Amino acid sequence: MNRLKFIVLVAFLAVSTSSFAQFGKLLDKAKAVATGNTTLLNPSDIATALKQALEQGTSKSADLLSKENGFFGNDAVKILFPPEALKAEATLRKLDLDKMCDDAILSFNRAAEDAAKQAKPIFISAVKNMTVTDAKNILIGSNDAATNYFKTNTIDSLSKVFDPVVEKSIEKVGATKYYSNVVDRYNKIPFVNKINPDLKAYITQKAIDGLFKEIAQEELKIRENPAFRTTDLMQKVFSSVKK
Numbered sequence: 001m002n003r004l005k006f007i008v009l010v011a012f013l014a015v016s017t018s019s020f021a022q023f024g025k026l027l028d029k030a031k032a033v034a035t036g037n038t039t040l041l042n043p044s045d046i047a048t049a050l051k052q053a054l055e056q057g058t059s060k061s062a063d064l065l066s067k068e069n070g071f072f073g074n075d076a077v078k079i080l081f082p083p084e085a086l087k088a089e090a091t092l093r094k095l096d097l098d099k100m101c102d103d104a105i106l107s108f109n110r111a112a113e114d115a116a117k118q119a120k121p122i123f124i125s126a127v128k129n130m131t132v133t134d135a136k137n138i139l140i141g142s143n144d145a146a147t148n149y150f151k152t153n154t155i156d157s158l159s160k161v162f163d164p165v166v167e168k169s170i171e172k173v174g175a176t177k178y179y180s181n182v183v184d185r186y187n188k189i190p191f192v193n194k195i196n197p198d199l200k201a202y203i204t205q206k207a208i209d210g211l212f213k214e215i216a217q218e219e220l221k222i223r224e225n226p227a228f229r230t231t232d233l234m235q236k237v238f239s240s241v242k243k
Helices: 002-035 043-065 084-093 100-116 119-127 132-139 145-173 175-189 200-225 232-238
Strands: none
Touching: 043 100, 043 119, 043 132, 043 145, 043 200, 043 232, 084 100, 084 232, 100 119, 100 145, 100 200, 119 175, 119 200, 132 145, 145 175, 145 200, 175 200, 200 232
8 A cells, every 4th residue: 555655645746746737837928928928939040030130120121211302391300401501592582592502402312312222232231130139139128229230330331322323313303404504603702711521422321321211110110010021930039039
C-alpha cells in the first residue's frame, strides 16, 4: 500500500512540475509583451520588419510628395522663399509684384515635387544598411526613432545624391528663371543689400526635410495603427511592443 502511494505521489509531482514549467513559460511571454520586452523575438525578424516599415514609409512619402501639389498643397512641407530673401519678397509684394513672387514659390515646389519622383530608390537603398542592433533599438524607441536613425545616418549621402536630381528639376520647371526675376528686380531697387541665395542648395534641403516629415508620419501610423502594418512580420514585431 505504501509503495502504491509513493508511486502516485511521484507521478503527481512529475505532472505538476511539468505544468508549472509550462505555466512559467507562458507567464514570461505575457510579461514580455506587456512590458515591451523583445527578447523573445527573432532578431532577424525585427530587422526585416523595421526595414519593411521604412521601405513602406519612404515609398508612400515619395509617392505622395511627387504628385502635383504634393509640396505646394501641403502647408507642413510647402517651400517658401529662403530666409535671406524674405525681405525681398515683402518689398516686391508692396510694389504689387505678387504674381512674380507667387510664380517663384510655385516653381520651388514644382521642382521639389519633380525631384521627389527620384527619391524612392535613394531612400530604399539607404535602408539596407540597418543592423539588427539598430533595428531592435528603433523598435523600442520613440515614435519617430526609425526616422531619426534614418536621418542621422543618411542625410549627408542623401544630400549628395539628391543634389543633382534637384538641379535638373529646377531647370525643368523653370525655377531658376522665376527666382532670377525676383532677385534681379529686387537688386535694382536703390540702396538695398543685394541678394543672391543658393537656390539649388535651399530646395535640396527643403525637399529632403519634407520627405523626412512625411516618413515620420508614416512611421507613426505603423506604430499606432495595426491597419498600416501591411505584412505579417510587421504585425508580429510591432504588436510585441507596448508603449
